[in-house]
Amino acid sequence: MEYQGKELFRRSGIPVPRGQQCATAQEAAEFVARNPGQWVVKAQVLMGGRGKAGKIKFADDAEQARAMTTDVMATPMPPNRQNPKGEPINSVLIEEKLPIAKEAYCAITIDRTTKKPVIMVSPFGGMDIEEVAEQHPESIAKTFIDTAAGYWPYVGRDLAFVSGLDPGYRKALPAILAGLYDLFFTYGAKLVEINPLVLTDDGRVFASDSKVELDDDGLFKNPEFKEWQKTLPLDEDETLAVAAGLGVRNFRRFDGTVGTMANGAGLAMATMDAVNFAGGKIANFLDVGGGANAQRVRNCYELIVNHTGARSIFINIFGGITRGDEVAKGIVQALAETQSRKVPLVIRLTGTNEKEGRKILAEAGMTPVETMDEGAARAVKLAAGA
Amino acid sequence: MSIYLDKNTKVIVQGITGAEGSYHTGRMLDYGTKIVGGVTPGKGGQKSSHGLPVFDTVQQAVDATGATHTCIFVPPPFAADALFEAHAAGIGFAVCITEGLPVHDVLRVVGATPGMQIVGPNCPGLISPGKSSIGIMPGHIFKEGDVGLISRSGTLTYEVVDLLTRAGFGQSTCVGIGGDPIIGTTFVDCLRSFANDPGTRAIVVCGEIGGSDEEDAAAFVAEHLPGTPIVGFIGGRNAPPGKSLGHAGAIVSGKFGTAKSKIEAFEAAGIPVAARPSEIPGLLADRLAKP
Numbered sequence: 001m002e003y004q005g006k007e008l009f010r011r012s013g014i015p016v017p018r019g020q021q022c023a024t025a026q027e028a029a030e031f032v033a034r035n036p037g038q039w040v041v042k043a044q045v046l047m048g049g050r051g052k053a054g055k056i057k058f059a060d061d062a063e064q065a066r067a068m069t070t071d072v073m074a075t076p077m078p079p080n081r082q083n084p085k086g087e088p089i090n091s092v093l094i095e096e097k098l099p100i101a102k103e104a105y106c107a108i109t110i111d112r113t114t115k116k117p118v119i120m121v122s123p124f125g126g127m128d129i130e131e132v133a134e135q136h137p138e139s140i141a142k143t144f145i146d147t148a149a150g151y152w153p154y155v156g157r158d159l160a161f162v163s164g165l166d167p168g169y170r171k172a173l174p175a176i177l178a179g180l181y182d183l184f185f186t187y188g189a190k191l192v193e194i195n196p197l198v199l200t201d202d203g204r205v206f207a208s209d210s211k212v213e214l215d216d217d218g219l220f221k222n223p224e225f226k227e228w229q230k231t232l233p234l235d236e237d238e239t240l241a242v243a244a245g246l247g248v249r250n251f252r253r254f255d256g257t258v259g260t261m262a263n264g265a266g267l268a269m270a271t272m273d274a275v276n277f278a279g280g281k282i283a284n285f286l287d288v289g290g291g292a293n294a295q296r297v298r299n300c301y302e303l304i305v306n307h308t309g310a311r312s313i314f315i316n317i318f319g320g321i322t323r324g325d326e327v328a329k330g331i332v333q334a335l336a337e338t339q340s341r342k343v344p345l346v347i348r349l350t351g352t353n354e355k356e357g358r359k360i361l362a363e364a365g366m367t368p369v370e371t372m373d374e375g376a377a378r379a380v381k382l383a384a385g386a
Numbered sequence: 387m388s389i390y391l392d393k394n395t396k397v398i399v400q401g402i403t404g405a406e407g408s409y410h411t412g413r414m415l416d417y418g419t420k421i422v423g424g425v426t427p428g429k430g431g432q433k434s435s436h437g438l439p440v441f442d443t444v445q446q447a448v449d450a451t452g453a454t455h456t457c458i459f460v461p462p463p464f465a466a467d468a469l470f471e472a473h474a475a476g477i478g479f480a481v482c483i484t485e486g487l488p489v490h491d492v493l494r495v496v497g498a499t500p501g502m503q504i505v506g507p508n509c510p511g512l513i514s515p516g517k518s519s520i521g522i523m524p525g526h527i528f529k530e531g532d533v534g535l536i537s538r539s540g541t542l543t544y545e546v547v548d549l550l551t552r553a554g555f556g557q558s559t560c561v562g563i564g565g566d567p568i569i570g571t572t573f574v575d576c577l578r579s580f581a582n583d584p585g586t587r588a589i590v591v592c593g594e595i596g597g598s599d600e601e602d603a604a605a606f607v608a609e610h611l612p613g614t615p616i617v618g619f620i621g622g623r624n625a626p627p628g629k630s631l632g633h634a635g636a637i638v639s640g641k642f643g644t645a646k647s648k649i650e651a652f653e654a655a656g657i658p659v660a661a662r663p664s665e666i667p668g669l670l671a672d673r674l675a676k677p
Contacts, residue, residue: 110489112597115496115568147497188490218488220463249630265565265633266539266594269621270663276624277662285631290540318541318548320510320524351544352524372545373664 001044003093004228005210008187012179014194015172016207019095022069028094029066032059038097041068044090047083048128055089058097065094085235098206102166103196105129105140106159106177107211108184110191116144117184119155119177121163125196139163151181169197172205187225188218216248240307244299250289251303256281257383258376259310259343261300263288263322271316274372280380283310290321297330298337305340314379315347316372317357324349324357332364344382348375387585388514388559389534389576390479390503391455395518398453398477399424400444400460400468402434406483407459410522412436414457417525419518422451444468444475455479457511457520465507466491473499481520482506482570492568504570508633510540510562523562531556533670534580536573537592538565538599538633542621546592546663553667558586565594565633573603581611588615588674590666591657594633595622596643604651615673617666618652618659620645 003021010016018035021044022028032039043055050056055077057068069092079086103125111118122140124132133140141163143155156174159165165173176197184192191213198208219225234248241251250265258280262268268287275282288300304310317327327349335342347368349357358368369375391397397414401407402424415421415436423439430442441447444456456472458465458480465484472480478501485508492507505512511521516530527544529551537543543562550557561576563569573591580586593600600620607616623645625631652659658673660666 110493110568112567112599113602115493117493147494185490188488190489215489217462217486218490221488249633252626252631254624254626262541264539264541265631266537266542266592266621267545269594269625269631270542270545270619272625273621273623274662282624285625287631318544320541320544321522322541350548351527371664373662 001046002042002210003044003091005212006093006207008183008212009179009207009210012183012186014176014179014183014207015205016210017096017098019093021091021093023091025066025069025073028069028092029062031094032065033062036061039065040095040097041065041072042093042095043072043077044093045077045087047077047080047087049080050077053078053080059094069094098198098208099201100198101201102168102199103208104165104169104199105132105193105195106173106180106197107191107193107195108180111144114144117147117181119143119145119151119159119181121159121165121173123163123165125198129193129195145181150185151178153178166199168199168203169205176205176207183212187212187222188215189213190215240303244303245296246287246289246300250287252285253308254282254284255309256283257309257311258379259283259286259304259308259313260316261286261288261297261304261313262316263290263292263318264320267316267318271314271372271376274376275314275380278373278376278380280376280383283308288322292322292330293326294330294333297327298334301331301334302338302340305338305343310343310383311385312344312346312379312382314375315345316375317347317349317351319349319351319353319357322352324351324353324355325360328357328360331366332360335364346375346379346382348372387583388517389579389583389586390505390512390559390561391514391518391520393418393517394420395455396420396422396451396453397455397457397518397520398422398444398447398451400456400458400472402426402438402440402459403429404459408435410459410483411438413522413525414519417513417519419520422453423447444471444477448475448477453477455520456481458482458484460484462486462488466495469495469499469504473502478502480504480570481509481511483509483511483521487566489566489568492566496568496570503575505561506564506566506569508566509564509569510543512559512561514559515557521562523560527551528560529556532558532585532587534558534576534583534586534589535560535592536576536589537562538594539592539621542592542663546590546619546666549663549667550590550670553671555667555670558583567597573599574606577603577606577611581614588617588670590617590619590670591652592619592621593648594620595625595631595645595648596633598643600648601651604655604657607657608655612656615670615676616657617669617673618657619663619666620648620652620659
């Protein structure tokens with residue numbers, strides 16, 4: 001969240017406005033009482049669009065701080081294009097109000113094509129950068145960084161000119177980008193972003209907002225972030241996935257009626273596409289992962305049955321590391337032992353140990369289908385009640 | 387013929403004494419891969435369960451065996467180290483099966499290992515059917531032939547291979563390039579190699595949502611391989627924006643990385659795109675029948 005990002009900014013020497021994270025209106029009022037001045041009350045959430053949603057307010061004294069904090073936290077962030085579910089607000093950041101003259105944008109992320117970090121600077125700050133990319137693509141200046149050489153200040157000097165930033169930024173930008181690159185590199189971030197980068201009336205430059213996306217796979221290098229991660233809300237699908245022993249990315253729900261389960265993300269996506277092609281509406285994406293055993297298959301069955309609107313489930317397994325007999329055992333066990341409602345299954349099982357797997361299914365009275373298309377078509381029919 | 391490996395390719399396995407490394411080494415040996423040894427620091431001088439020599443360092447393994455290729459099964463925190471070690475020892479081709487490498491580790495490896503081709507990370511490896519296999523692909527579904535296959539996925543690759551084999555299309559080499567955002571060998575790298583392989587007559591490219599590798603591949607085909615019979619498939623047509631589906635790299639953000647953009651790029655480059663994997667053999671036959 002913003003306050004955590006700003007903590008990292010501070011460590012990397014990036015100037016940020018003075019501020020304090022507060023979990024209650026009382027804390028906010030006390031902070032402002034101790035520190036008289038003009039303050040901004042900012043909802044702490046992961047999604048963007050706070051200004052439009054009325055989740056950024058101003059306060060000139062302690063009572064206003066109390067009232068505005070109460071107001072901001074009274075309702076969750078409403079849904080928008082970026083997050084169709086909205087987000088609860090658990091704290092606010094009380095921050096020094098800056099006399100804003102200009103707002104710019106800068107960020108560092110990883111470019112997949114060149115396989116290099118890319119630094120981006122634009123004079124259009126305070127806007128959704130995707131909109132800027134659509135409306136003013138020429139305004140975003142980019143430099144790709146060789147990781148062996150790292151960042152050097154000339155890159156920042158150059159970007160300040162090429163992007164057409166207000167001259168007031170020129171002196172500060174190289175050092176701010178140095179701090180940003182240091183943060184990006186030290187913490188193994190996937191994205192670090194300052195939007196807006198504010199130029200004040202009196203010529204100072206501050207990171208007025210912060211966004212840092214860390215790499216889950218790199219968290220082991222910075223154990224303190226594991227604690228931070230616990231404070232971040234996983235969304236419901238991610239929470240369910242983790243509870244079932246899956247990776248956070250392996251389960252995602254949709255509005256349809258045909259449940260899907262496959263091994264491997266590529267096959268799972270192709271399975272969803274096959275259901276859609278057969279005229280069905282998908283209830284979920286689920287990748288059981290490599291080497292799934294009977295228990296995991298059973299968990300996945302229950303996950304789909306209990307948490308989606310599936311009226312049939314298409315299980316599509318191509319055994320590589322995953323063994324067909326293990327999957328078959330899981331399916332049979334799941335059906336025998338589950339307390340959950342039962343939905344008709346369509347099973348396609350091929351690859352490693354397919355014969356053994358098919359035998360186990362046959363003994364339990366189930367007949368696997370031969371192909372993915374056939375399975376998808378049958379699951380769609382079953383979901384429609386035919 | 388084939389690309390990247392054939393029956394004489396000498397391969398070592400880094401992490402040969404671990405559970406995964408040991409199991410898949412056995413499967414690769416069964417397939418006929420010429421594995422000449424393995425590396426596990428601290429276990430030099432021992433024999434693996436397959437009777438292969440184990441070395442402490444990659445340099446020792448290379449000096450003793452003349453290996454040119456390595457297959458890496460070491461856990462994520464040590465995988466980048468293993469890749470740099472392979473590069474320092476003069477290995478020319480590294481296949482990294484390990485899933486979950488920090489993306490910054492991968493950035494640094496691919497940026498600083500000139501001369502070493504990396505496949506993966508987070509990939510099933512590659513196979514030249516009837517000759518050799520490096521990685522974890524189930525050998526029995528493959529058949530020797532002249533169709534090259536490139537895919538970002540594991541099991542989807544098997545699905546497509548199975549369909550091709552059943553339809554009578556054998557394969558020259560199949561490369562699973564991996565589903566991570568940053569990978570060593572891309573579609574374009576493989577296309578270039580297949581184009582130079584006299585044993586490859588046609589190519590199947592299995593992409594998915596996320597990134598712009600498929601668009602880059604389409605541009606490469608339009609410019610350099612206009613006459614080559616190529617068929618495409620894009621997984622994830624029904625993916626919602628903003629969330630990765632399984633693969634870290636399979637994410638649609640805004641207008642970028644959508645299936646639509648990739649399908650349009652393929653079609654504009656003259657590459658027919660199968661709506662389902664089962665259509666691939668038919669499209670391939672059509673494409674090959676064209677003069």
